[in-house]
Amino acid sequence: MQGQDTGARLVDVAESELVTRRGRFRAVAFRDEVDGHEHLALVHGDLGPGTDVLVRVHSECLTGDVFGAVRCECGAQLASSLDAVVTEGAGVLVYLRGHEGRGIGLVAKVRTHVLQDDQGLDTVDSATALGLPVDVRDFGPAARVLRHLGVSSVRLLTNSAAKVDALTAHGVAVTARVPLLEPVDEHNVRYLTAKRDRLGHDLPHLDRVLP
Numbered sequence: 767m768q769g770q771d772t773g774a775r776l777v778d779v780a781e782s783e784l785v786t787r788r789g790r791f792r793a794v795a796f797r798d799e800v801d802g803h804e805h806l807a808l809v810h811g812d813l814g815p816g817t818d819v820l821v822r823v824h825s826e827c828l829t830g831d832v833f834g835a836v837r838c839e840c841g842a843q844l845a846s847s848l849d850a851v852v853t854e855g856a857g858v859l860v861y862l863r864g865h866e867g868r869g870i871g872l873v874a875k876v877r878t879h880v881l882q883d884d885q886g887l888d889t890v891d892s893a894t895a896l897g898l899p900v901d902v903r904d905f906g907p908a909a910r911v912l913r914h915l916g917v918s919s920v921r922l923l924t925n926s927a928a929k930v931d932a933l934t935a936h937g938v939a940v941t942a943r944v945p946l947l948e949p950v951d952e953h954n955v956r957y958l959t960a961k962r963d964r965l966g967h968d969l970p971h972l973d974r975v976l977p
């Protein structure tokens with residue numbers, strides 16, 4: 767993927783102050799030249815020289831982020847990330863649209879939920895059973911907006927080594943991975959287990975509950 771976004775840019779950018787229940791941010795909305803989607807970066811505080819900035823790159827999950835669905839931990843991670851950035855005093859949350867269901871789209875994602883509930887398939891097998899890819903997310907827009915913001919290296923809030931690799935491939939130096947562990951419960955345990963066992967996420971708190 768390296769070099770894919772060479773020369774690519776943000777084709778339209780608008781900024782405003784945005785006070786939220788979780789804190790005060792600078793909202794940077796942008797349209798990415800490559801994927802064509804409109805995305806949003808929320809910047810808190812002064813990013814200084816742009817090195818070792820605490821950053822969350824969050825993939826859109828309408829059901830979890832907006833409606834509080836608990837079958838995945840996306841909504842909880844979104845809230846925790848914003849709190850982490852505010853507690854830190856500075857940082858960025860990049861909210862990437864077009865990333866529903868790791869890029870398969872909202873309708874397809876809901877279709878996988880049916881297979882998960884009716885046939886017990888996990889998040890990976892329910893996608894492949896429908897002939898869909900497991901992960902087609904493009905993290906290029908995140909790299910491009912971070913460059914736009916003057917961020918050259920990040921401490922990335924994620925449990926996913928693959929996300930670290932994806933950003934690195936797009937030219938963002940990841941100097942540390944900061945875990946983002948949400949409580950395990952009856953609703954999300956299957957999803958978290960699949961993330962750990964099928965997608966390589968580092969979830970030590972799950973290991974203690976379900977080795």
Ligand SMILES: [Zn+2]
Pocket residue numbers: 827829830831838839840841
């Ligand atoms: Zn989700």
